[in-house]
Amino acid sequence: MIVVNYIAAMILFALGLYTVLTRRNILKIVMGMSLMEASGYLFLLSLAYRNGSTAPVLVTPPHGQSPARLADGNVADPVLQNFCLTAIVIGVAVTGVFLAVVVRIAQHYRTLDADRIRDMRG
Template sequence: MILANYLVAVVVFALGLYVLLTRRNLIKIVMGLSLIESSTYLLLLSMAYRHGSTAPVMLNPQSGQTEQSLAHGNIADPVLQNICLTAIVIGVAVTAVLLVTVVRIAQHHRTLDADQVRSLRG
């Protein structure tokens, strides 16, 4: 199961990199960057998973277990989950800024083609 997550993360990363390197439309380039970000999130969450683990939230311990035994037992890694949540928030903000930049470029240059925008330097 976990191996499938790693393979999907690699495939999504490769797809995002392919879009990033082959497309000239600025919106498609931003979409490729978003795919690369998504593959990173999947990889982080897959690394945090442990087979047979419990959630790191200990509101009500399972029957027969105390909070102390759960804290030393097999729990999912909360650090990677927190890093992933933080990365998602930052990724949304960066994507919004990139899309605003693309809109401003389209308004100013009347094109979304990266090659034409590059040739209009003055």
């Protein structure tokens, strides 16, 4: 089951990379970079997953498990989950800045085509 997540993360990254490298519309390039970010989130969460694990912070252990068994490491990794949450917040901020730059480029050059913007250098 976990292998499916890794394959999905690779496919998402490849789709994002393909979009960034083949599209000339700047808005589509930003969307491709967002796809690449999403693949990183899926990869981090897949690394944190453990089969049959429970939440890392519990008041009482789930039915059928002892505190000693939970202390042996049968919990999901909270560090990678925290990294993922932090990466999502940073990714949203960076995407917002990219979209603000795209709006300014569209206002200044009246186009979103990257080739035409390069040709207008002066």
